Amino acid sequence: MLVTLGEEVPVPQQTPRRRAARKPPEQRAAEIRATARELALADGLSAMTLRAVAQQAGVTPALVAHYEPSMEALTAETFAVIVREEIADVKAAVAALAAPTERVGYVLHTLLDGSRDEVTAVWVDAWSLGRRMDLLARAVREQTDAWQQLLRDLIVAGRDAGEFVTDDPDSVAWLVLGMIDGLNAHALVHYRDARARGLVMSRAVESELGLPRSALSKPPPSKPPVTP
Amino acid sequence: MLVTLGEEVPVPQQTPRRRAARKPPEQRAAEIRATARELALADGLSAMTLRAVAQQAGVTPALVAHYEPSMEALTAETFAVIVREEIADVKAAVAALAAPTERVGYVLHTLLDGSRDEVTAVWVDAWSLGRRMDLLARAVREQTDAWQQLLRDLIVAGRDAGEFVTDDPDSVAWLVLGMIDGLNAHALVHYRDARARGLVMSRAVESELGLPRSALSKPPPSKPPVTP
């Protein structure tokens, strides 16, 4: 075979990626974690590979590995960040509402109207991956507890205010959380009408909390602030 | 470097695996699918790789690839088989019970007592993988519908028999299915007392079906037959 000098080597070379600018470690670390968060929300936790994060961050895989202890740790941490953010969002929104009934109504509505499907996908991935990743499983447990606690606190407050009637706020909180997660998981692969889901859910919770029919099914009065 | 004749080659060679016996294609195909089923139940759908199935079946990866159109197809089919089996189990067990209330009580009990955690894990994997595997997503939709239909039929029968009161069996069926899936997903990573889950769930369903308190919370009278 003849060798032609100056032959074009068919290196794919997708956008040659020049060297990343040197930045203070804290900033770079923050950027990498932010990128991981975006990636997880966009394509799921399992799409959050070393290489994918690196490319999205405009950086070498080696650098991601340098800043993060392991991909499992980054996955667990990213999951926790996303859920903490969701919880903080909801807490902030709820704080702007006065009555416990309104508050619970808002929570059900915002969690079931399909506007948080990306987060649902992250939860589902976490349940699945959590069986093989201990750190992630731990994070899932913690965040599940945090959610349950939020719901329980709302319920207890409502009971103390005389709006709800229940003898077991803890169990009701677990039940409601289970309903939300289950219905959302279904919605992920099988889009039934979000409205229908919201209605049946509201009815069930009304009954659990001793509320009059359709006390929860009305949409919330206004759209509270949401961290972007 | 000197070459020693008769040198031991450090091939790992874990149980040399002699050639698999020649079998009729239908039988071999059945064995491979059975192996896939066992693997999925034992370690989850995502553990069901070409090589893992092959090794478990005592066969070469190439043979698995030869008998199955693709791993995605095998995954989807295995998922469907497992869930169809679960549904058939429950249907058979329920048929042995007389009253609709008993039937619903049995379903709740058997789905929430933790004895079907392997299947729950398969569901969770399917929700997660289904976002990237179209065939699997399709199977998930079909089997979700099948489950909903089973529940709805039970509810309608109970209403017709005058035991249940509800004006929307379809929605109640979706709600109950959602509760079950959500609580089971939680149980997968976070073992709360199965008994507690069953109780709160029973109470909620009693209320949805207009049943008297603790009509469902009693354990079923006897253990109906289960396909192994």
Next chain:
DNA sequence: ACAGTTATTGATCGTATGGTCAATAACTGG
């Protein structure tokens, strides 16, 4: 302007994935 520090990288390793295909070896019927 130079030396020291350190953020970033390329090269590489070992392992895993799903998939293809010609070659092999075990049956089968004549």
Next chain:
DNA sequence: CCAGTTATTGACCATACGATCAATAACTGT
């Protein structure tokens, strides 16, 4: 007993994964 059929395999391919480490290049303080 032999020829034809075919179930099974080994040898690959291309790709992806997480991770490590010496080398490089961009800053910093003097």
